Amino acid sequence: MDGPDVELPENIALAWGLRDRPSRGPKRSLSLDQVVAAGIQIAQAEGLAAVSMSRVASELGVATMSLYRYVPTKHDLLDLMVDTAFGPPPPPRGADEGWRPALARWGEGNVAALRRQPWMRHVPISGPPINPNQVRWLEYGLAALRGTGLRASERIAAIMLVSGYARSWATLTADIAEGAARTGQTPEQVGLRYWRYLATVTAPGPYPAIHELLAEGDEYDDDTDLEWRFGLGRILDGVAAMIETRAAGTVRDAESRDA
């Protein structure tokens, strides 16, 4: 572990509030938080596409170019918006709580956040988590897996597994919900229409597995939360199996049979 004094890029310093504000010039009329909050409000109300620099500026009653005194680039603003909109993670693993419920709660928190603010799914991921709330989420996710015997890289992979699945799940359901809102239908109707389209395009060709699926799926329960939980349960089962294997005796090449 070498010295932690690394020169941080503008991005990160900004997000963590580590910018030494100058004392010489006139006072700023805004704060970074206000700018970010205005962006979030617009995104929440009218979608991410409505978030333009001029729109944010006019919302705050300033000129467009003034925003660039607070944010180096529009993309940095979007990253900050995502970080604060995600908010803090759910409660961390309790003192005598198992890793499984803690990680499940963490995963549920992920979808909940994305569902609260669906526009976030359209902000392209810019890299590994480095902004304050993202790092807090990372901390709690890793904390859930402490003392399980999993190696560092394995703990990270497990975290990514859960958050990646949460993201793709939230994205799918949000896309459907949005499509429904746009055409004035219920999400169920949109889902049903999808299955009908799929049936139509696969009708002429050889798609046995899809046809089996369509035939079987007459009872479109589509309690989407239940489906999400199924997938989460499978991930956790897999992690559990790994933990048990590790506990039994450090088996090195357990993963070599997957190729």
Next chain:
Amino acid sequence: MDGPDVELPENIALAWGLRDRPSRGPKRSLSLDQVVAAGIQIAQAEGLAAVSMSRVASELGVATMSLYRYVPTKHDLLDLMVDTAFGPPPPPRGADEGWRPALARWGEGNVAALRRQPWMRHVPISGPPINPNQVRWLEYGLAALRGTGLRASERIAAIMLVSGYARSWATLTADIAEGAARTGQTPEQVGLRYWRYLATVTAPGPYPAIHELLAEGDEYDDDTDLEWRFGLGRILDGVAAMIETRAAGTVRDAESRDA
């Protein structure tokens, strides 16, 4: 299963080549495939941001607005680009092959496709898979899980699990690789820099799990393929556990303990 004759939206009909081309006017000087191929070529060579309608048009030697005779919207073009760039899925499950190697191959195919054409990760997902290659991938994914006793919604969730993880994994590694290329460093250097940034920002605060991670991770093996395979193995283990449970005797509410 009701009548498969549903009026398809423009989008889908176009992707499947189901539009009856007219016989009255002059002949088209281009084909949709040419347009899509030009888009892919630009994206591959200069990134998705370089793909503008005028850029694609000039690549083909036509005027910008001519493209709109082939594609209703830029976003539809992007969707078509992704569909053909993804290409066909890897070989389906063999006659006497187990579900596990088949699904593993399917997952590997996902990351391989995204690695071959990293720009694809920036095209926002527009909804459930409906374009030709996407549907083929769906078919093969489901085929891998035929006869496992999993219900329809469970098979879909398992597929999403794998593809979602593949996508987030490919995205992370591609982001790192791209950042490396931009600054003329190796991916290892970029990864290391990230850990240093993380150490710096977490230094003052209480982030025990992250610090534990950083202390432990001195041996930055970072054979990223190995990490990916670990996660995939965990998913497959989880699915395997589910299949065994189902086979043992139809246990209805096995997932209720995950909440």
Next chain:
DNA sequence: GCTTATCTGCGTAGACCATACGCAGAAGCT
């Protein structure tokens, strides 16, 4: 063979967008 309906490529134009640059004036330091 002529008329007519229809489709093609595409020029023009409108309504946006992010942001580089530089300037007037405010605030503090010396």
Next chain:
DNA sequence: AGCTTCTGCGTATGGTCTACGCAGATAAGC
């Protein structure tokens, strides 16, 4: 008081997508 530094922001550049409509090409109908 004078100098430095920072702020807000007006202007301008070089993009973006795409609506609209027109000239000319093509083939069907008579």
